[in-house]
Amino acid sequence: MSDTFQLDGAAVPFEPGQTVMQAALAAGHYIPHLCYHPEFKPHGSCKLCTVKVNGRTTASCTMPAEAGLSVESDIEELNALRRTLVQMLFAEGNHFCPSCEKSGNCVLQALGYDLEVHATGFRHLYPDRPIDASHPDILLDFNRCVLCELCVRASSEVDGKNVFALAGRGITKHLIVNSESGLLKDTDIALTDKAMEVCPVGVILRKRVGFSQPIGERRYDKSPISTQALQDAPRIPSGAKHD
Amino acid sequence: MDDLVSRHGGDATLLLQILIEVQEHFGHIPPAVATRLATSLDIPYARIENVASFYSFLHLKPQGEYRVLFSDNITDRMLGSEALMEQMCQLLWLQPGKVSEDGLVSIGPTSCTGMCDQGPAMLVNGRTITRLTHQRVQEIAQLIRNRTPLSDWPADFFKVDDDVRRGGLLLDNKLAYGEVLHAALPAGGLNIVDVIKASGLRGRGGAGFPTGQKWEACRNAEGNRHFVVCNADEGEPGTFKDRVLLTRQADLVFEGMTLCALAVGARKGFLYLRGEYRYLLEPLRAVLQRRRDSNLLGESILGKPGFDFDIDIHLGAGAYICGEESALIESLEGKRGVPRNRPPFPVTHGYMMQPTAVDNVETFCQAALAMHMGADKYRAIGTEKSSGSKLISVSGDCAYPGIYEYPFGVTVREILQDCGAVNTRAVQISGPSGICVGENEFNRKLGFEDLPTAGAFMVFDDSRDMFEVARNFVHFFAHESCGFCTPCRVGTSILKQTLDKIADGHGTQYDLAEVENLDRVLQTSSHCGLGRTACNPVLHTLKHFRPAYENKLKSLMFSPAFDLDGSLARARQMTGRDDAGAHLKETE
Numbered sequence: 001m002s003d004t005f006q007l008d009g010a011a012v013p014f015e016p017g018q019t020v021m022q023a024a025l026a027a028g029h030y031i032p033h034l035c036y037h038p039e040f041k042p043h044g045s046c047k048l049c050t051v052k053v054n055g056r057t058t059a060s061c062t063m064p065a066e067a068g069l070s071v072e073s074d075i076e077e078l079n080a081l082r083r084t085l086v087q088m089l090f091a092e093g094n095h096f097c098p099s100c101e102k103s104g105n106c107v108l109q110a111l112g113y114d115l116e117v118h119a120t121g122f123r124h125l126y127p128d129r130p131i132d133a134s135h136p137d138i139l140l141d142f143n144r145c146v147l148c149e150l151c152v153r154a155s156s157e158v159d160g161k162n163v164f165a166l167a168g169r170g171i172t173k174h175l176i177v178n179s180e181s182g183l184l185k186d187t188d189i190a191l192t193d194k195a196m197e198v199c200p201v202g203v204i205l206r207k208r209v210g211f212s213q214p215i216g217e218r219r220y221d222k223s224p225i226s227t228q229a230l231q232d233a234p235r236i237p238s239g240a241k242h243d
Numbered sequence: 244m245d246d247l248v249s250r251h252g253g254d255a256t257l258l259l260q261i262l263i264e265v266q267e268h269f270g271h272i273p274p275a276v277a278t279r280l281a282t283s284l285d286i287p288y289a290r291i292e293n294v295a296s297f298y299s300f301l302h303l304k305p306q307g308e309y310r311v312l313f314s315d316n317i318t319d320r321m322l323g324s325e326a327l328m329e330q331m332c333q334l335l336w337l338q339p340g341k342v343s344e345d346g347l348v349s350i351g352p353t354s355c356t357g358m359c360d361q362g363p364a365m366l367v368n369g370r371t372i373t374r375l376t377h378q379r380v381q382e383i384a385q386l387i388r389n390r391t392p393l394s395d396w397p398a399d400f401f402k403v404d405d406d407v408r409r410g411g412l413l414l415d416n417k418l419a420y421g422e423v424l425h426a427a428l429p430a431g432g433l434n435i436v437d438v439i440k441a442s443g444l445r446g447r448g449g450a451g452f453p454t455g456q457k458w459e460a461c462r463n464a465e466g467n468r469h470f471v472v473c474n475a476d477e478g479e480p481g482t483f484k485d486r487v488l489l490t491r492q493a494d495l496v497f498e499g500m501t502l503c504a505l506a507v508g509a510r511k512g513f514l515y516l517r518g519e520y521r522y523l524l525e526p527l528r529a530v531l532q533r534r535r536d537s538n539l540l541g542e543s544i545l546g547k548p549g550f551d552f553d554i555d556i557h558l559g560a561g562a563y564i565c566g567e568e569s570a571l572i573e574s575l576e577g578k579r580g581v582p583r584n585r586p587p588f589p590v591t592h593g594y595m596m597q598p599t600a601v602d603n604v605e606t607f608c609q610a611a612l613a614m615h616m617g618a619d620k621y622r623a624i625g626t627e628k629s630s631g632s633k634l635i636s637v638s639g640d641c642a643y644p645g646i647y648e649y650p651f652g653v654t655v656r657e658i659l660q661d662c663g664a665v666n667t668r669a670v671q672i673s674g675p676s677g678i679c680v681g682e683n684e685f686n687r688k689l690g691f692e693d694l695p696t697a698g699a700f701m702v703f704d705d706s707r708d709m710f711e712v713a714r715n716f717v718h719f720f721a722h723e724s725c726g727f728c729t730p731c732r733v734g735t736s737i738l739k740q741t742l743d744k745i746a747d748g749h750g751t752q753y754d755l756a757e758v759e760n761l762d763r764v765l766q767t768s769s770h771c772g773l774g775r776t777a778c779n780p781v782l783h784t785l786k787h788f789r790p791a792y793e794n795k796l797k798s799l800m801f802s803p804a805f806d807l808d809g810s811l812a813r814a815r816q817m818t819g820r821d822d823a824g825a826h827l828k829e830t831e
Contacts, residue, residue, distance in 0.1 A: 043584070044584050044728075044770065045727050045728050045729065045770070046728070046729050047728050047729050047730055047768040047769075047770070048729075050767065050768045057767045057768060059584075059768075059770075062584040064586065081763075081764055081767060081768055084760070084764050085729050085730060085764070085768065088729055088730070088733035088734065088737070089729060089733070091733065091737070092732075092733045122733075122737050123737070123740065123804045123805075125733075125736065147726075147732075162287040162289060162290070164289075165287070165289035165290065165292070165293040166293060166579075167289075167292045167293055167296040167297075168296045168297070168726070169296065169297045169298075169299075169562070169579075169724070169725055169726050170721065170722065170723070170724040170725065170726040170732060170735070170736070171721065171724070171726065171732055171733065171735075171736040172726070173726035173732065176289055176292055176293070177289065178287045178288055178289035179288060179289075180274050180277070180278050180288055
């Protein structure tokens, strides 16, 4: 038998080295998340996956699973926290869902619906973030960036290119590309890069494919993110056994 | 350039140190230099911007020939720093945060420079200037206009006093350098761990982790190499005791580090010196060299075969967050100072993911003293859970600001009496991330049982508006948030906006409720202590001084933050109109 921890009253098996998030998703339990992606090393910045472990709050995507842990996730206190975090992300960037190419396929928007965020909550910061349309095939709309670093991680870990990086500190933190000119056209990005696929929002876009899939028939139009995330998650790993 | 890179061995972990040298040489980091640097170090170009843009003192765009930064701690403000900055801007014809059109000068604020006992203070091209007055600001403006090289400015400007007002076992020690190490060497490293554990010594950086336990865990941790790191990134506003220790007791600091090296089995140590204390770099290097010459550092220290240890000094470049130990380690590795996910902790996975003991400047001094005195004698000082003495940095409304050493257990009231504070309304203990105590709490004691402190002790008398104190601290946290996690990055900015809204007279009960909601979010979900404590100033002042907030509120439940008249300011500036007709009447 494998070790288990308790998640909202259910026993969740795990393998050594797995985090609470990885084990939960593998066992069919959804914990809301944004910067976590099953294919990359967790980095724990968005804090949407915050859970209570033995009464203390921590990000579940980076918390190593241990036998006997008591984890609370789907409770109003934490869902209220997650709603506030989503509101913060909406207030931080410039998000106009109705005209966004990513609408319906956007993780931030889907989280908003699934967590029932009904109002903006905060005064918007309206940052000045010019778009980069320099590349012939790719558009970068930094207005929508939520600083999850998935493109940074994908480009470095999978593509071996380091096309993307972060710059600045605090509220001025922003995404940059790897060229002295600061323009995407002067980087070695390619349409086939992993970094092209991972943006959870609408920053990294292929040119000339706008709205090819009608709104209403998109990923999160069909089922909420809480269901989709479980479908995408790696299933119970082969090594794990149930008793 | 090539010389610079080769001197650093082409080592990308020294990127921050290299960038600091480039900044000192060119006044900023020119793109062409960045490109060459990226090539020589074999790192992506974006990495240069990624790192440089994290640190306040590094610039990717040209700055003024003279870069003037006014220390913006509340204690500087209380001594009139805002008016002085305005005066200087007027004298030199520029706006804060902008570079003058001739490229001569730029002026702006910076976080506390650790000169609170002799403020208002500023940094000019990284050099500290203390005791600013209108007279001195005028002289400085003239020197800048004449393009007088900084080296020809009056030496008096750069004078930094120690202001030691009360000594104790640390500040009054008469130990010869090397004495403690000599005595401790025969019994070896395990004995050091045992003595430090038995002495009850706890970390002096604020968290108070038992030092002996940390050293033991580091000693027992598996790794190829072990490291000792001295945290001299004294960034907590209102704290300046490490500056004095590094000035007067540098040998004791290095002695403590060397003892630690023997205890944990380290061959290499770092002292991470905050950029604001750049002027201490050369004197500290001279002390290190003297210790090498005396065989207190280097190979086979004091003739003991196999006991090899040396210390490098790394500079910071204006980032408070690097005082957090895992962020400090990231910065030591030449990266952005972003706190790591923990566990694992630095004692097992620190510098280069190897076992690392990170301790505060004062902790290393106290460790050396505890070794010298023996555990029992050391433990007899202070209180049961807080043994030994503590250095307190006193500033603000008092007659004698400076450094005071007390055994733990001293009350707030005793310190207030000693420093000549009268009509005291509140004391901010341990800086903005610490605790604000009001008059009814002045009998509380400093120590881990009651009021834990890293040493800051800022005094506010009854003429001060505690709301403004909290607002200064909230601005500080927003400026210093590393931006890694959502709650701190966005939350500190929203908190700042909300307090500014209240200060502008647009605040309502709704805003106070929002502050309380933000507090909860920051406390429960922030990545590190910065975010978790960023609300403390507001929470504590609200608790003690709620009227200071409420008398600024409109009676309404809600008032929009959007200020129509304020939004027209730019249009008025462009049209050159500022008459009454160009303003909108506020509707109630």
